[in-house]
Amino acid sequence: MTTDAARDADGTTAPHPGQELAPLTLPVTRTLIVAGALASRDYQDVHHDAEAAREKGSPDVFMNILTTNGLVGRYLTDRLGPRCVLRRLAIRLGAPNYPGDTMVLSGTVTAVDGDVVEVRVVGANGLGHHVTGTATVQLGTAAR
Amino acid sequence: MSGEKETPERTAVPADAAYERALKAFEGRPATTGGTGKDPVNEPMIRHWCEAMGDAHPAYRGPDATAPPTMLQAWTMGGLAGHQGRAAGAHDALFALLDGAGYTAVVATDCEQEYLRPLRPGDAISYDSVIESVSARKTTKLGTGHFVTTRTDVRANGELAGTHRFRILKYAPAARRGPTERDAGGPSRAKRPRPVVNRDNAGFWDGVAAHKLLIQRCGGCGRLRLPWLPGCNGCGAAEWDTVEASGAGTVFSYVVMHHPPFPAFSASEGATGAAGPYAVGLIELAEGVRMVSNVVGVPYDRVRIGMPVRLEFLRVDEELVLPVFRAGDDPAAGADPAAGAGGEG
Structure with a gap:
């Protein structure tokens, strides 16, 4: 990630392939994991009960995929402006997000077609890539 | 995607x-x-x-x-x-x-x-x-x-x-052992493996059950052998009878088993069941033959080559009796840490 990314994302340059979006650093707290699980109405015990998570082979509770999806969605709209609309989002999970870790979301514009852009997103934590994905975002007529 | x-x-x-x-x-x-x-x-x-x-x-x-x-x-x-x-x-x-x-x-x-x-x-x-x-x-x-x-x-x-x-x-x-399974290593839970008894060694185990340690003696040349075998490895004769061991012996060699822990072996003599190191002795009987068994009555790290031991029979559980060897009250026992050079077997 380069510092140019922030300037591109926040500046007036039109999105172009190769453009990097400014990263977003998120502390993965136990509260975030539980709040995200409940806000997404996911009551699987592995997302709020550490003891139950351990019995299922996990060292601790871990973030559910709906929260990851929501955070990636937030990252994209944070970076691409208040008028943009998410059209498609596809994510794949890798290393789990456990409490105490930090996830850094980063994005790269891979294609631009009119006011529709494709973005490649990676969320990296201390264990590796928690999430990788691609998104299609419509920037909106007054984007930027 | x-x-x-x-x-x-x-x-x-x-x-x-x-x-x-x-x-x-x-x-x-x-x-x-x-x-x-x-x-x-x-x-x-x-x-x-x-x-x-x-x-x-x-x-x-x-x-x-x-x-x-x-x-x-x-x-x-x-x-x-x-x-x-x-x-x-x-x-x-x-x-x-x-x-x-x-x-x-x-x-x-x-x-x-x-x-x-x-x-x-x-x-x-x-x-x-x-x-x-x-x-x-x-x-x-x-x-x-x-x-x-x-x-x-x-x-x-x-x-x-x-x-x-x-x-x-x-x-x-992926299998994860729960704390109860991991900690419950007492004799009531962890059983020793059963001996494999067949027609060639059944007489030995019958003797053990009767608290007798029986040594095979060749019917041809009189050579003693332990463990039991169908024939003499000296003269090849198939005939044999037995002599009962006196029970006296010495530690000929030994190893200390540290890992992996086997609660059934380390939790003898009323130990609480924590799986820890234990000594495996190669005991030379007074009759001249050798056998492998536990050395008891002395901490695993105090077993020494040459240590005198005495046969006794340990009831391991309701089905199994084993011959083991108890270290005596010899004042030299464990006095010389440098002597612990056992490693055979």
Whole structure:
């Protein structure tokens, strides 16, 4: 990630392939994991009960995929402006997000077609890539 | 997005073809038909979502608010109470089949969503889903299992608003021993392995049961042998009789077993059962033959070569008696740490 990314994302340059979006650093707290699980109405015990998570082979509770999806969605709209609309989002999970870790979301514009852009997103934590994905975002007529 | 295909992976155990066919039969079957969201799209749930995600996008607030598109699946969730009254469908049957094979844990791996129109407060949610694919058995870091992919069409007031493809791994968690299993190493729980008794050594074990240590004596040359064998390795004669050991012996050599811990071996003599190191002695009997057994009556790290020992019979459990060797009260016992050069066997 380069510092140019922030300037591109926040500046007036039109999105172009190769453009990097400014990263977003998120502390993965136990509260975030539980709040995200409940806000997404996911009551699987592995997302709020550490003891139950351990019995299922996990060292601790871990973030559910709906929260990851929501955070990636937030990252994209944070970076691409208040008028943009998410059209498609596809994510794949890798290393789990456990409490105490930090996830850094980063994005790269891979294609631009009119006011529709494709973005490649990676969320990296201390264990590796928690999430990788691609998104299609419509920037909106007054984007930027 | 990464595609549908999964790289076939080798698995340690051959897959059961009939079981995999049964799983494959679920492909294309409806998982949910006519599902309805428990709540219409509503501002409080949107606000709770945005608070959790830290999402301050202005489109999700105010009089003309829309829901964050990534909430799509949340509107279909059963929540803590689940979806009551829904007829058990193919999805439940598939999960039962997987649970029954030990694939009891679940983890989501992929989520692919398309958003066709924004959801707004008041929209009534309905959805249908279909089981798209069930993978062959895969071995992953989490454990072995099957990937199940479902596709859900989500409607708002009857109009298609989004599609949602979701892939989970149903897997058997890698074995983790619980604390009770790990700590319960006492004699009542951990049994010694049973001796293999056959026609060539049955007489030995009959003797042990009667608290006699019997040494074979060759009928041809008179040579003593232990353990028992069908013939003499000196003269080849098959005839034999026995002599009872006097019970006196010395430590000819020894090893100390540190790892892995075997509670059944270390928890002798009323020990609390903690699995720790234990000494395995090669004992030379006064008659000149040698045998392997435990050295008891002395800490594992005080066993020494040359240490005099005396035979005794240890009742290990209700079925098993074993000959072991007790170190005596010899004042030299353990006096010289440098003498512990045992390592044979």
